[in-house]
Amino acid sequence: MELWFSEVQTPHVKFSVRVDRQLYSGKSEFQRIDVFESPEFGRMLVLDGYIMLTEKDEFIYHEMMTHIPMAVHPSVKNVLVIGAGDGGIIRELTKYPEIAHIDMVEIDEQVVEVCRKYLPQTACRLDDPRVEIHYEDGLRFVRSRENQYDLIIVDSTDPFGPGEGLFTREFYGNCNKALKEDGIMINQHESPFYDEDAISCQRMHKRIVESFPISKVYHAHIPTYPSGHWLFGFASKKYHPLRDLNDIAWNMRGISCRYYTTTLHKGAFYLPYYVEEMLENVE
Amino acid sequence: MELWFSEVQTPHVKFSVRVDRQLYSGKSEFQRIDVFESPEFGRMLVLDGYIMLTEKDEFIYHEMMTHIPMAVHPSVKNVLVIGAGDGGIIRELTKYPEIAHIDMVEIDEQVVEVCRKYLPQTACRLDDPRVEIHYEDGLRFVRSRENQYDLIIVDSTDPFGPGEGLFTREFYGNCNKALKEDGIMINQHESPFYDEDAISCQRMHKRIVESFPISKVYHAHIPTYPSGHWLFGFASKKYHPLRDLNDIAWNMRGISCRYYTTTLHKGAFYLPYYVEEMLENVE
Structure with a gap:
């Protein structure tokens, strides 16, 4: 058949x-x-x-969303993860013993139930005692938080449908407020290649640049996403993704990855000229 | 319709x-x-x-095959290009006034004729007076050459069909012999992602490592190739692709690119862990 x-x-x-x-x-x-x-x-x-x-390529996305900020921030204790109902980000975060608490805010409980049942490869750490799952709208959840998180990871769907609110200026401003004074926000940043995706990409970057003093974009190869060329945002109040990378400390942890290395970390921020230009046009 | x-x-x-x-x-x-x-x-x-x-993404492949070696080798005068009937590599090479002669060896004259007629975007510089086109088998052409070229670019099709001979140990050995003592060979190196491509990739790398003292692999995002994650080989008798990169000199030329930058050049050699591992297994 x-x-x-x-x-x-x-x-x-x-x-x-x-x-x-x-x-x-x-x-x-x-x-x-x-x-x-x-x-x-x-x-x-x-x-x-x-x-x-x-299952074949999720490691790329989840490693690149998690280990990039963890190799930069010197002491992550409290994390907020928005979306991420499949559990892939949680699996990577729970590799760090110093993380004390993870608030995971997923709007759709059914996604979590389905992933627990059918996708144990990613959902395997959702029962870690440090993880507290909130079935709520991320946009609303973050409004009431202030000076609380070291790291926020926005693992949203696309900028249409249920994830739409996670691409607004209001949301990024509230994430800034919810972060401590040296906090980092990571978000999936769409693809630069096809015209429609590139427009979303520019719009997001403009809004993040307006909300954070440091706002950089990095990329990875994700074969099952459109064009295979995917971007991520690194927004921060204090730490620079390359100048503050502590590669020695990260490598001492002995975390095993299949995509991420601290060398690749640097290269991930070296973007093609057409992508640099697209982002600079809205800075 | x-x-x-x-x-x-x-x-x-x-x-x-x-x-x-x-x-x-x-x-x-x-x-x-x-x-x-x-x-x-x-x-x-x-x-x-x-x-x-x-036409939308050929710039990525052609820029990455050409400008990477041109930013490393201090003085390229004679170039051999194998395959490349579409003219994209030739278009990029002819941006360098110091190149005196380019031998282009394409087995299939009909490809060149079709590209001249329908793909002027890539075929536009095939009539440059420095370009000499040979309609021959690249494998055979390179056998008779010795100590002649500063740079060989192998723009082959896949490791099956008419391009098959361009993936053999004999071919890489003859390229080594055809290069001057500080020559560089660049080749398209397939994708690391899907199993069958990954096997070709390993096999090529093994043969090149056996033929050249320096053999490094770099990558780029090419959306219309399988998985979008494409590799290239940098094989050399003398120059290292990062230690011998002369970014100041290259940037002074004022060549305009849409993908390549001398910063991206460095990042292109920082590979994902699973790719590094795959290559190391055959070194």
Whole structure:
């Protein structure tokens, strides 16, 4: 039997993956949720028709969202994670014994339930005693927080649908307020390549630049995301992602990664000229 | 009308592009040649069903193959380019006035004719007086050359079909012999991500390591190639791609690029851990 899942990456580009079986299909209050088993990528989580993660390449996204700030900030104790219902960011964060508490704010409880059942590879650390899950709107949650977190990781879906509020100026301002005076905010920053994604990218960067004194963008290769070229934002009140990188300390921890290294960390901030130009145009 | 071109990237993954028109379709002695006009990528050259280049992202591949060695080697006068019938590498090389002569060896004359007619964006400098085109097998051409070139760029197709000979130990050994004592060889090095490509990648790296004292791999984001994560090989008798990078001299030239910068040059050699490991396993 031929069974193919296709993601419409742009109106003119489709990415198709052969599927063995659909393991789950449901509709929550917020979105359609599907889980597929595929020979190339293992299990895949799909929200509203968009691939959120696959077992084969999720390590790239989750390592790059987590270890980049952890190798820069000298002492992370309190973390806020917004979105991230699949648990991948939590799995990486719980590798650090010095982290005392993680607030995870996911709007859609059904995503967490589905991931616990079908995606143990990412959901495996959601029961860590340091993790407190809040089923709430991240935008609302962060409004009431002040001077509380060392690190905020915004693992949002795309800038349309249920994640839309996580791309507003108000949200970034509230994240700034919720961070301590040396806090860092990391967010997934879309792709620079296709026109529509590039526009989101510029809009986000403009808003973050207006909300934080230090705002840098870094990139990684994520094969199952549109164009495979994905950006992340590093916004900070004090630490610079390269000047304050403590590679010796990070390497002494002995955390094993498959994508991240402290050398790659540096290269991740060296962007192609067309991306630099796109970002500078809104700075 | 819906007209889609699909590339079978692996037996389980397809990448599909909406097409306005098929501008050319023909069969040469060596391969099937197609040119499509597409709304997302502009014109696309497809050989035996595989995308060789698109007008939207060819700059990435051609800049990364050309400017990386040109920013390292202090004095490139004689260049050999193997493959490259589309002219993209030639376009980048002819930006350097100090290059005196370029031998371009393309096995398939029909590819050059088709690109001249349908892809002027890349073929635009094929008539530069410094360029001498040889319609020959690259493997055979390089056998008879000795101590002649400062730079060899191997812009091959994939390690099957007409380009197969350009991935053999014999070929790399002959390239070494054809280079002067401080020469550099650059080759397209496939992708590390999908299993089959990763195996080709390892095999090539092993053979190049055995043929050259310095052999490093670098990467770039090329959205229309499988996985978007593409590798290149930098093999050299003398110069190191980072220690011998002369960024001041290169930037003084004022060559305008859209992907390459001398900062990105450094980051391009900082590879993900899984890629480093894959390469080290065969060193």
